[in-house]
Amino acid sequence: MLNFDDQINRINSSSLKWDNTKKRFGHDNLLPMWIADMDFKAPEPVLHAIQDRISHGIFGYTDVSTEAVDAILQWYETRHETTLQREWLTYSPSVVASLAIAVNAYSEPGDSCLIQTPVYPPFFDVVKNNDRELITNPLKLENDRYGIDFEDLEVKLAQKPKLMILCSPHNPVARVWSQEELLRILDLCLTYDVLLISDEIHADLVFSPNKHTMALQLDERYHDHIICCLSPSKTFNLAGLQASVVAIPNKRHRAAFNKYYSRFGLSQLNTLGMTAMATAYGQGADWLDELLTYLAENVRIVEQFIEEELPNVKLIKPEATYLLWLDFSSLELSDDELNQLLLSKGGIAMNAGTSFGSEGSGFMRLNIACPSAVVREGMERIKKAVTSLA
Structure with a gap:
């Protein structure tokens, strides 16, 4: 089965998430945790089926x-x-x-x-x-x-x-x-x-x-x-x-x-x-069951990090999806100030809450469908940005 901890290089694969981040957000060296796709390979049976179909040649x-x-x-x-x-x-x-x-x-x-x-x-x-x-x-x-x-x-x-x-x-x-x-x-x-x-x-x-x-x-x-x-x-x-x-x-x-x-x-x-x-x-059922276990652990990592390191940030506990809704409103920043803080001081690209409507003001959406090491790095970058306000 797939090792979800593998960090697969997606740069130069025409990935919107990895190759379009600078163009979209205007900063270098960003960690992309925005658009809703995963940094995991598809299930092995799917890969084999596609390869077999390609081998047919027509x-x-x-x-x-x-x-x-x-x-x-x-x-x-x-x-x-x-x-x-x-x-x-x-x-x-x-x-x-x-x-x-x-x-x-x-x-x-x-x-x-x-x-x-x-x-x-x-x-x-x-x-x-x-x-x-x-x-x-x-x-x-x-x-x-x-x-x-x-x-x-x-x-x-x-x-x-x-x-x-x-x-x-x-x-x-x-x-x-x-x-x-x-x-x-x-x-x-x-x-x-x-x-x-x-x-x-x-x-x-x-x-x-x-x-x-x-x-x-x-x-x-x-x-x-x-x-x-x-x-x-x-x-x-x-x-x-x-x-x-x-x-x-x-x-x-x-x-x-x-x-x-x-x-x-x-x-x-x-x-x-x-x-x-x-x-x-x-x-794909067995692969999905393993994925859900892995994603649940990534949620736990974020919850624990916020509890211990980011008292000014709140996680809306997810019941589904690999997209976490983070509340930064206690920082009392404008949405533009919040976005720029995370990009320039943290080096992390997330979806701005206001892109989901005015009700998203003060929020950011974080994609955790990636290796746990990347989730931890993302949280450290958020901490770096938030603590820069002190």
Whole structure:
């Protein structure tokens, strides 16, 4: 199995994370702990499958095989106790692409779409860049844990947005929504006839004892109001291979999605992406279990370091994802001052909290999907920056 402690040199691999950091952040010698990919190799069976496919030497138009569909269905049945139907499935290069297609397929320019902030920046983009109106339902931070403001959510859904885009588990606040919370969301969507687009790309990256509930795991009466976006990309570090799944139970909604997808001449998935997806879902379970154990230890390292060395920084304890939400607000710096402090004094590149919406002011997002030694170095760099204020 993979040794997650191995530090693999990603420089000069066209990596956004490693080769684009200076251009993005404007500083030399930064430790990149920002964009959400992992510094770990994909599972060995995936690597072997890709190598075998390359050895075949012909890369013509490629359909999604029966074996791939079987692997997808089995994965969600086994890992998530959710029975997806074969005919529900359609495909796209990425979850973000699926969100953009959904916005266009199910709404018109000038219509409104709802998101819950702070949230993954492309949620804003797929709404605004497609000339839709943005409605936000800000999450509530109480007792160091985020929750949903359901009173505000009902007020906003009563305005009849065409779509609600749900991040489940949530990026960046790392909440795993409970079944009760999901049912309340779906009941409101039914009441106000709003389509729920559920982005579940982080579904596999959940820390025990938390348990992810898929939107399509719930009562069938909700199914006509759910579009579920899935992908192995975050789970198995395959984002660059461009393959994702969309589960759409309603036949009319599925046809609308596929019609809009085809308007741009899109059809088959990337050949190697399809190969990787099928193999990851078919043979990646043991690797994922080891990964989750390793990531949980990285979370513990950060928790302990903050407790012992950084009393002015607070960690919002993650229930899922490898993305930690750090609260620097007690430093009483502007967001620009905070960003520049960490870059210039600490030499560490993280995602600014305000990139997730105004509710992220005072926060930074830290990617810990890397060897533990790198996590420790990152924490030392944060300490160096913070202590420079004394």
